[in-house]
Amino acid sequence: MDGVRIVELKKSVFESNDREAEKLRDELKEKGVFLLNLMSSPGSGKTTTLLRTIEALKAKYRIGVMEADIDSDVDAGKIAETGVRCIQLHTGGMCHLDAGMTRQGMEELTAKDLDLAILENVGNLVCPAEFDTGATCNAMILSVPEGDDKPLKYPLMFTVCDAVMINKIDVLPYFDFDMERCRQNILMRNPKAQIFPVSAKTGEGISEWVKWLEGRIDRK
Amino acid sequence: MDGVRIVELKKSVFESNDREAEKLRDELKEKGVFLLNLMSSPGSGKTTTLLRTIEALKAKYRIGVMEADIDSDVDAGKIAETGVRCIQLHTGGMCHLDAGMTRQGMEELTAKDLDLAILENVGNLVCPAEFDTGATCNAMILSVPEGDDKPLKYPLMFTVCDAVMINKIDVLPYFDFDMERCRQNILMRNPKAQIFPVSAKTGEGISEWVKWLEGRIDRK
Numbered sequence: 001m002d003g004v005r006i007v008e009l010k011k012s013v014f015e016s017n018d019r020e021a022e023k024l025r026d027e028l029k030e031k032g033v034f035l036l037n038l039m040s041s042p043g044s045g046k047t048t049t050l051l052r053t054i055e056a057l058k059a060k061y062r063i064g065v066m067e068a069d070i071d072s073d074v075d076a077g078k079i080a081e082t083g084v085r086c087i088q089l090h091t092g093g094m095c096h097l098d099a100g101m102t103r104q105g106m107e108e109l110t111a112k113d114l115d116l117a118i119l120e121n122v123g124n125l126v127c128p129a130e131f132d133t134g135a136t137c138n139a140m141i142l143s144v145p146e147g148d149d150k151p152l153k154y155p156l157m158f159t160v161c162d163a164v165m166i167n168k169i170d171v172l173p174y175f176d177f178d179m180e181r182c183r184q185n186i187l188m189r190n191p192k193a194q195i196f197p198v199s200a201k202t203g204e205g206i207s208e209w210v211k212w213l214e215g216r217i218d219r220k
Numbered sequence: 221m222d223g224v225r226i227v228e229l230k231k232s233v234f235e236s237n238d239r240e241a242e243k244l245r246d247e248l249k250e251k252g253v254f255l256l257n258l259m260s261s262p263g264s265g266k267t268t269t270l271l272r273t274i275e276a277l278k279a280k281y282r283i284g285v286m287e288a289d290i291d292s293d294v295d296a297g298k299i300a301e302t303g304v305r306c307i308q309l310h311t312g313g314m315c316h317l318d319a320g321m322t323r324q325g326m327e328e329l330t331a332k333d334l335d336l337a338i339l340e341n342v343g344n345l346v347c348p349a350e351f352d353t354g355a356t357c358n359a360m361i362l363s364v365p366e367g368d369d370k371p372l373k374y375p376l377m378f379t380v381c382d383a384v385m386i387n388k389i390d391v392l393p394y395f396d397f398d399m400e401r402c403r404q405n406i407l408m409r410n411p412k413a414q415i416f417p418v419s420a421k422t423g424e425g426i427s428e429w430v431k432w433l434e435g436r437i438d439r440k
Contacts (some may be wrong), residue, residue: 041262067334071375074369074373093350095344145366145388147263171365
């Protein structure tokens with residue numbers, strides 16, 4: 001695809017992912033780069049939400065995006081059209097990114113002159129939650145069609161995320177989804193979670209999420 | 221929860237999962253048990269589809285269900301209400317089941333007098349595809365809200381499944397989902413895949429899936 005570099009990630013060789021993650025986080029802080037790790041199930045709307053987020057913030061910040069995927073570069077092409085720097089990371093079948101893999105991506109993105117780097121993680125509610133990528137902030141998307149019980153079934157993901165977007169609220173009338181029950185389920189896992197009901201399709205609610213993210217970036 | 225036993229699975233100790241899987245498959249064949257491994261993303265409708273399938277087949281076959289989950293027993297309770305034998309498998313954080321874990325489940329289910337055993341795998345489009353559970357047949361669910369491009373992004377899952385249900389067709393009017401493009405994407409990964417558009421909510425299309433499954437069970 002034009003304009004999108006594909007990076008085949010190598011398996012990390014570090015003994016302690018947690019140590020590597022802390023190291024990467026410190027380095028990024030020193031360079032003034034805010035790294036957002038965005039996670040969700042397959043098909044929750046990560047890329048569409050990212051497009052909205054980039055449009056809202058690209059005048060203010062220098063943004064770079066890493067699109068992680070097992071295969072394909074469907075998403076990276078869409079992101080590249082916004083004009084921000086974007087690379088495609090191929091995990092070679094692996095179900096998550098760890099700190100070593102994230103570092104490889106950041107080096108390819110030549111992140112030193114960025115304010116905001118975004119990692120779109122592999123679509124998976126399980127494994128990415130287990131590996132600290134070294135990101136400054138973890139956010140996730142749960143979409144209405146997936147159901148309000150997901151925090152009960154995938155506890156760790158909801159625990160490690162600072163922000164949870166509840167996406168696809170435009171189709172709420174067609175699903176048996178209780179927003180209040182969902183909030184309670186999320187807060188049970190993580191009382192500090194910031195919750196943003198959004199529709200990446202219509203744009204509803206995106207400004208609240210963006211405002212919160214700006215606040216986090218500016219105090220980095 | 222009443223009537224649902226919870227089994228905490230132990231990590232498998234076998235060197236070769238493929239060998240263990242073949243062994244389990246052979247043993248089940250000898251006992252006349254058909255084991256269906258059902259996989260999907262979180263929230264695609266595995267449990268609702270299972271409920272429909274069980275209702276259609278429970279008069280004809282002796283059915284047992286293993287509900288695998290990282291945590292919680294939300295689903296097992298619903299299945300137990302159908303009157304079929306059901307146990308809850310907890311994976312202890314693990315993102316998939318392998319053949320050794322499936323064997324532990326089958327032993328707890330005391331599968332010897334069953335015709336049909338069903339494993340509802342962990343909601344995950346990545347890792348469960350990499351581990352042969354020893355099942356007689358793999359099936360998966362892709363739901364309309366997830367998008368028609370998923371076979372491009374999660375190739376292995378679509379490759380290892382004999383049948384793909386496309387669920388939630390009742391909400392097709394509200395999503396940008398092209399059924400023909402989805403079919404082509406699936407068949408590109410797996411030309412032999414049987415594709416069943418269904419709505420577990422309304423029951424539409426379920427009889428075609430059930431008929432196909434019956435055909436597979438009867439020639440086991």
